[in-house]
Amino acid sequence: MIKITLENALNEQINAEFHSAYIYLSMSSYFLSAGLSGYANWMRVQYQEELSHATRFFDYLNERGGRVKLSPIEEVQVEFSGIVDVFEKTLEHEQMVTGLINKLMDISIQESDHATKSFLQWFVDEQVEEEANVEQILNNLKLIKGEGQGLLMMDREMQSRVFVNPFPAKG
Numbered sequence: 520m521i522k523i524t525l526e527n528a529l530n531e532q533i534n535a536e537f538h539s540a541y542i543y544l545s546m547s548s549y550f551l552s553a554g555l556s557g558y559a560n561w562m563r564v565q566y567q568e569e570l571s572h573a574t575r576f577f578d579y580l581n582e583r584g585g586r587v588k589l590s591p592i593e594e595v596q597v598e599f600s601g602i603v604d605v606f607e608k609t610l611e612h613e614q615m616v617t618g619l620i621n622k623l624m625d626i627s628i629q630e631s632d633h634a635t636k637s638f639l640q641w642f643v644d645e646q647v648e649e650e651a652n653v654e655q656i657l658n659n660l661k662l663i664k665g666e667g668q669g670l671l672m673m674d675r676e677m678q679s680r681v682f683v684n685p686f687p688a689k690g
């Protein structure tokens with residue numbers, strides 16, 4: 520049975536992952552309203568990924584005999600000052616999530632919960648990838664100054680992103 524400190528921390532993480540999903544769906548809506556369907560698609564895939572993270576934490580807490588407690592999801596930003604602003608906020612958000620995952624890992628180490636440490640390692644690696652992907656997009660956007668033909672070319676590229684469930688057995 521999982522310790523209560525970790526149960527509480529994992530419940531907070533479930534909420535944080537749903538909050539992330541909500542943030543990216545809001546960003547997808549912003550891009551749709553701006554006529555940038557490729558960026559909207561990229562953010563929608565990001566939203567689906569976050570839902571899969573939330574569900575994986577949900578399943579793990581249940582597997583360990585913990586009790587999932589779903590709490591309200593904080594309101595998210597609706598309007599942005601442009602495409603660079605959206606991706607700067609995305610990077611800041613992912614850096615914050617990395618901090619949350621690291622804190623969870625710290626608690627697992629303090630509690631000598633080796634199963635949770637092992638479970639969290641996937642998320643530690645995922646955060647490295649998430650931050651690198653967003654940094655790459657931001658660099659490209661800055662090169663094209665977030666406008667013109669380059670922006671439309673990037674929009675077409677962003678259209679090709681598809682969601683691949685990283686935890687297919689868990690649904």
Ligand code: FEO
Nearest residue numbers: 536569572616649
């Ligand atoms: Fe669930 Fe973007 O980390």
